[in-house]
Amino acid sequence: VGVGEDLFPVLWGFYAFSVVRSEFLEALDAATQMLDIANKLQDVAMQIESHQALGLINYFMGQPQLAMRHIETVLELDSRSRDRSFTFKSGQDASVCNLAFAALNSWLLGDEVQAENFSKQAIQLARDLDHPFSLAYALNFASWLSYMQNKPEKTRIYAQEEIDISEEHAFFWIHKGKLLLGWALAQSNDEDEIKRGHSLIKDGFHAYKEPGARLGQTLQMAIDASICLREGNTHEGLEIVANGLQAVEETGEVFWQAELLRLKAELLNKEKPEQALACYQQAISIAEQQAAPGLVQRVTDSLDAYTHQQRVANK
Secondary structure: OOOOHHHHHHHHHHHOOOOHOOOOOHHHHHHHHHHHHHHOOOOOOHHHHHHHHHHHHHHOOOOHHHHHHHHHHHHHHOOOOOOOOOHHHOOOOHHHHHHHHHHHHHHHHHOOHHHHHHHHHHHHHHHHHOOOHHHHHHHHOOOOOOOOOOOOOHHHHHHHHHHHHHHOOOOOOHHHHHHHHHHHOOOOOOOHHHHHHHHHHHHHHHHHOOOOOOOHHHHHHHHHHHHHHHOOOOHHHHHHHHHHHHHHHHOOOOOOHHHHHHHHHHHOOOOOOOHHHHHHHHHHHHHEEEEOOOHHHHHHHHHHHHHHHHHOOOO
């Protein structure tokens, strides 16, 4: 065994530890070193692991175009018959992870159909491999995608299966599953469902953060703030958004920054319409800078509704 082969799993471990804590520059450095080793050894399995890691990091850092290049490289290198021994070292299958992020990234890039296809492929591959942790992973990000598409029923179905598998195998995915299930339930018109949804969101987020995990926290805070918006709880919603925007500044997790600003605008638009307009415009500017048409569309739809509302109010 060469030095590179010995060092690669150590670097992967450091990458995984860093990325879960949203320490993206450290994770990026480790993943870049991983790719150097993989290329020197011309090891396809290592190249897949490295590009998958780089795709994930760039997704969260708000670089969907760059993330997609790494994701597409994995798709080109990958095959069903490839060496999967590293799956059992890392605990998760890089091919499943890559397809899950191909789905999320495709949504950011404005391709809903491709996003759906990749998400289904991730789940199916995890089932075919009979790898429960990878299946919980695929279901988690399928429920993320359904939340991003504003599809509560699909979110509920995926999140519930994620929770069931995680309870059976004691996976931490249970906490993210609860948060997403909570969002889905809170879209109901049933007061008991809404109350249960609120409780699951709070419990899921607290349990996920307790050991120091921060990855995806901006999206999780956006979910919490969106429930406050729905319930008319403006003060708490703005507080949650402020915490989310602070997390963006502290970590560089900017992929969901535009959505936090959109929610801030929605929370402000009745009492402080001028501030709301500035937030909408800032959100669109950030989404455009990231070259993320999916986010641009989301904010534009809200801004159009706001503009119509202002016109009616000023008649």
